[in-house]
Amino acid sequence: MYNSIMKLIIQIPCYNEEKTLPVTYKEIPESIGGIDEIEILVIDDGSADNTVETAKNLGIKHIVSHSKNLGLARAFDTGLKTSLKLGADIIVNLDADNQYRASDIDKLIKPLLDKKADIVIGARPIEKIKSFSPLKKVLQKLGSFVMRKISGTDVLDAPSGFRAFTKEAAKRINIFDNYTYTMETIIQASKKGLTVKSVPVEVNEDLRPSRLVKSNFDYIKRSVFTMMRFIIIYRPFKFFMIISLILFFLGLILGLRFLYFYITESGTGHIQSLILCAILILMGVQSLFFAIIADLLAINRKLIEDVQLNIKK
C-alpha cells in the first residue's frame, strides 16, 4: 500500500561543524511543496568540538554519532541507513558548511516527486565559483567527464554533495569506499538501472576552505585510485579480460617470432623468447580464469544484493 504522507529527511554529515551548522540550519526552509514532513538528521562523525550540543540547541530532531571519525563516505552511508529507518520517502544530503543553498531543495526533489528520476544531483556552476582556482575548475570538469564515461550517465557535476534520493534508490545504494561516496553512488545507480538527473543549483560563498580536498595533487591521486578501484569492483570481467588479452598477445607475438626464426634459421636459438612466450601465454590464460571467477563473483554479489534489498524492505 502507498503511504500518502511524503516525508523528507535532510541529512547533514558533520565533522567539527559547530560554527557552520547554525548558518546552514537557518537556511533550511520550513515547508516545501509536495512534502508533508521535513525532518533533519545530523550525522556527527566523531566531532571533537560542540557539534552535537550545537545541533541539540538548534532543536535538530535526529542526531547520530560515530564514536570516532570514520570519514564522509561512512557518515553518508550511516545517514542513508538512519533516514530509511526513520521512514524517509525522500532523502536530501546537504553539506554542513552552507556551500549549497537549502532553498534549492525544492528544485532538487522535483524530479523525484514527478517520478522522473531516482537520484538527483545538484550541478554547481563550476565556472562561476570564485574560490575554485582555474586548475581546480579543470579538474572538476575532467572528473565529471571521466565519471560520465565510467558510469554511462550524463551527470554534470559528479563530485557534488548536494543530492536527493528516493527511498527505493537509498535502499539499493551500498557504499564500500571510505573516502568518497559521490562517485560510487553514480556508478552503482547506473549499474542498478536507477535514473540519475542533474539539476542546476547555486552555491554560497565559502565559509571556510574545503577539508576534504587538501590539495589538487591529493585530489588527483585519490580520484585516480578511486576510479581504478571502481573499475576493478564494478567492471571486473572487463578489467581482467583486458589484462589477459595484453599478456596473451605479447606471448603470441613472441611465439610467432620464435616460429619464424625456427623455420627460417633451421631450429636453433631464441630459447629465451620461447620461455618468455610460454610464461606470458600462461599468465594470459590465468588472467582469463580470473576474469571468469570475477564475473561469477559479480553475479554472486548481485544475488546477495537482491536478498539484502528484500531484507531492507
Ligand SMILES: Nc1nc2c(ncn2[C@@H]2O[C@H](COP(=O)(O)OP(=O)(O)O)[C@@H](O)[C@H]2O)c(=O)[nH]1
Ligand atoms: N563525516 C565526515 N564529514 C566530513 C569530513 N570532512 C568533511 N566532512 C563533511 O563533508 C561536508 C563537505 O566538506 P567540505 O570540507 O566542505 O568539503 P567540500 O565538499 O570539498 O567543500 C561537510 O558537511 C563536512 O562537515 C569527515 O572527515 N567526516
Ligand SMILES: [Mg+2]
Ligand atoms: Mg565545502
